[in-house]
Amino acid sequence: MNEIYGLVRGPLALAAIVVFVAGLIFQARRFFSLTSEKPIVLPPASLLGKIEPRSGPSLDAINNSMLGVHPFLTVITTIFHVCLIMLPIFLLAHNVLLYESFGFSLFVFPELVANIITVIVILGGVFFFLRRIFVYRVRAITTLYDYIILLIVAAPFLTGYMATRQWFDYDTMLILHILSGEVMLVAIPFTKLKHGLLFFLYRYLMRYEHSLGSGTRVWSYSKSVK
């Protein structure tokens, strides 16, 4: 058991982190190589002069966004994603390992807060699982791959919680927790989970109807297609 623990805690963990970081860099570089800056050409000033400038934040824009159409789902998914990202970074146990390995650590959540956040993530996973089963329109486009992705995300939190509570055999649960975390890290850059990174690039940089940012980039085939 100690050998397996040593393997998943050492070389496998390092490999997963390297693949995760390198994968994200690759995806970002690929995005920038497949798109290019294209300045937005505004209509002539004479025409622009006749358009009333927006006086403040548009209520219509909010009403038509995800927040306006699905307020409950927006709150759930936001909390789920924030907790999902923050917990592994600011967990005490992870920071102890970080300190042991690299000699530094970050701010850590108190144990009670960490437990609450873990439960929130697990419940979020259950919510999305049930939504895929019981909401007709979601079920209509759901594939086995979507359930696997959900399992990959939920597994480290579920096994981590079970290990902390010392449910079942602690050593086995701890190894399963580390392994499932490594699987998730490796999966992020190469599966749908990459939306964690690409969300910002697509929504803020790409030009389309619902751009949140400058929207100055467009797909560029001349560079990518011979």
Next chain:
Amino acid sequence: MADQEKKPVDTAAIAGMLKKKEPEMKRILNYCVHCSICAESCFLYMAHNGDPQYMPSFKVINSLGKLYKKKGNVDREFLEGIKGLVWGNCALCHRCYCPIGIDIPRMIDFTRSICRSEGVYPEQDGGESWL
């Protein structure tokens, strides 16, 4: 149109079109998280009492998505089948809202181009309804 219907589908030409836009289209297809949040942004989905066939993601997954899965190796029956999805079920109004930033109309537009290249499109003067 009648002549086109008799012609076999030029699968090499379709594969060429798919290949040309693969870096963008396949990438975005793989990126969709199948959340269905785009549904309510489609007025046709709303007008048809929430029929998933009018959901923007459903239209793309079951047209362009299948074209990529089959690598363009499709027959005329397949193209006629997706004609309803990309013309009949979509007005290409560009109002579909994707929370993670997928430009859905661009993909529908591309699928229409593929169908059109094989002579598959609605007959506007033949009483065939678009919507």
